[in-house]
Amino acid sequence: MGIREVIAKKRDGRELTSEEIGLVVGEYVSGNSSDAEMAALLMAIVLRGMTPRETADLTFAMVESGERLDLSSVPGMTVDKHSTGGVGDKTTLVVAPLVASLGVAVPKMSGRALGHTGGTIDKLETIPGLTTDLSPDRFCRQVADIGVAIAAQTERMVPADKRIYALRDATATVESIPLIASSVMSKKLAVGADAIVLDVKAGRGAFMPDVERARKLAQAMVDIGGRAGKRVVGLVTRMDEPLGRAVGDAAEVAEAIETLAGGGPADFAELCEIVAGHMLAAAGAAGSAEEGRTFAQRGLESGSGVAKLREMVAAQGGQVGVVEEPERLTLGAARIPVVLERQGHVTRIDARRVGLVVRQLRARAGAHKAVCGVLLHRKVGEVADVKPAASVLWPEAAGPAPERAIAEVRAAFEVSEKAVPANCVLAGVVTA
């Protein structure tokens, strides 16, 4: 059977075999089949779907396209995490060192900013001197030595995902649960941790607009993990307002350090505790996610997490001084106050709009982009008065701040005379 027959089979709504999926991915990566053939197959998958078995086989075929890490030198269980991306989502920077400090190794490969959401790698690189470009050997050794490493995904792992994702982006075939799930999970399986906690975001600031669809994506990824023999938990969390109070690379690192030191914003600290709790439970270091959360809270209170972050920064060549004085990260940034036109209870802060403002600021600030950001002095459920509800962070060296950004941040807020509760972060948990 050739590529065309495989495309025709999926076009007609039939289930592909493991061999057929292996063939199309293999031929595509080796250059024996064309972008056009893959694009036609991708559109057929978007419209016809894939069974859980097919989705897992697609994931496995993508993993086969490149190198895999060898974590055998790491003692004990390892746990990985992934977020589908949100605005102000700096969770990895907290939970990776926190969980490592509690005895479970965390090998974490991360990506860069995509669309209106930031990227962990961009954030981490605001720490002077720190490198995220670790060779597989160095990465594994660091995880074995200190229990944690956060590095940029390398070109040599899952090249099929990189090529297929670029093609999906060009051909309007991004929106497909089997394709999204296989893309995420192929990268997790190539890293090879024993357990994986997925944070699937739903809402205005997320790629998944609603909780129902986010739950389906979580289910698809949990299923792939199960078929690969991994312990996987999928959390569905809300992403309507930005997570925490800081949005922007340097500001988010500062907020993550603050949170590790026990002083972070309530919604963000809560999410970190939940994610870390599930990571500890999935790795067998806690009897349940609830017990894991208790351990995580203690790790924040005791300062073990912030100590582990210091170790990691040092291991990756970064200046550890910023862990003591995180305010140094945003030095040189003007804080332009954003006062709302109306006073009242904040009912909504449009995460997507805030994310896009920060993206635009970064694009205009050039070399100084790391300090661009937005600080939210008021969150949903709080009262906005005549004091600034937010600040725009803008590099003084880059000239006057764009007026439009200030107006955009103001417009992201909705205010009402009636009080509303703070947003609840966790919307659901999907297990095998």
Next chain:
Amino acid sequence: MGIREVIAKKRDGRELTSEEIGLVVGEYVSGNSSDAEMAALLMAIVLRGMTPRETADLTFAMVESGERLDLSSVPGMTVDKHSTGGVGDKTTLVVAPLVASLGVAVPKMSGRALGHTGGTIDKLETIPGLTTDLSPDRFCRQVADIGVAIAAQTERMVPADKRIYALRDATATVESIPLIASSVMSKKLAVGADAIVLDVKAGRGAFMPDVERARKLAQAMVDIGGRAGKRVVGLVTRMDEPLGRAVGDAAEVAEAIETLAGGGPADFAELCEIVAGHMLAAAGAAGSAEEGRTFAQRGLESGSGVAKLREMVAAQGGQVGVVEEPERLTLGAARIPVVLERQGHVTRIDARRVGLVVRQLRARAGAHKAVCGVLLHRKVGEVADVKPAASVLWPEAAGPAPERAIAEVRAAFEVSEKAVPANCVLAGVVTA
């Protein structure tokens, strides 16, 4: 709106505007959009369909991609015909000169063999000296002068169709009524005849497996023609056994000449009369298809059609002697008898199988391929006894005939003790 947004719109099942369809075809032909983008759109069209309005706009955009003929120098109405392709289908060779001899000009552009079916151009080129490579000027002048020309499609007309068809073939996006209909009709509209008769074949030897789907394709093409201001009739005809008694380039030309001279096989002569009758009616030269058929019968009896073929062959540089002595066309071919293992009433002759045998013979015979073929001495409804039911035509110069071909032809026959009627050719007529 960009290409990706157009793809996404069709992916989501929404109707594209004329401008959107014009954009994607124009950008593709000019090289500004990729095969991958077009392939994704084509798969979305296969699975989501197109409205009649979209299908017509796609056709018009494809016509716009290249040159169009200028038939203004041709006096009176012009009529074109098209067959979706069958085994033994040499109808054009009869009806084009026949209708021209009855006073309606026929400008006919044809294709080459595709899959298991032959091509009019390959057949016509078996006449020594004849060229089917006519410049647009020469083509139009010949139609104006003698009322008929049959030429090969040129590269410069509807280049979008050529490129899109190659892509569809590679990406399993051939099977789509809007895409098939727009491909056929774009070529007809670029020629520009006033009326068009379409012969949509259904059955074992056709690209459309059943009459219902063939009727839908006919309807789609009639609809496009109506939106282009043309008079279009769609005939749905059966293609279960080969048409007539001859399959193979030279043998089919000989049979067409025989039929024009009033002596062809019953099923093929009947189809020619029906098609010619509709062509005359559509062009206004007959009051009805029935009256047109009567005119056509008279044209076959009077020899006016064969005289017009002689004129056409001469105009295109061919040796007119073969029109007098068509048996010269298959000189050099051995006739290997095929005797069935069982005697009885012939109930079925698998057209597809016979078509594939001839394709294989042509492939093996190399330079002598024109004389390869199969002659059916028995058709469905006739009795097969100990005499040969068929002969395989094989060039003596090419060595011993392939034994396998003989067995394949034998296996194409089904025989029963019970008598069955001859196959009925016409299965339906679709008008605006």
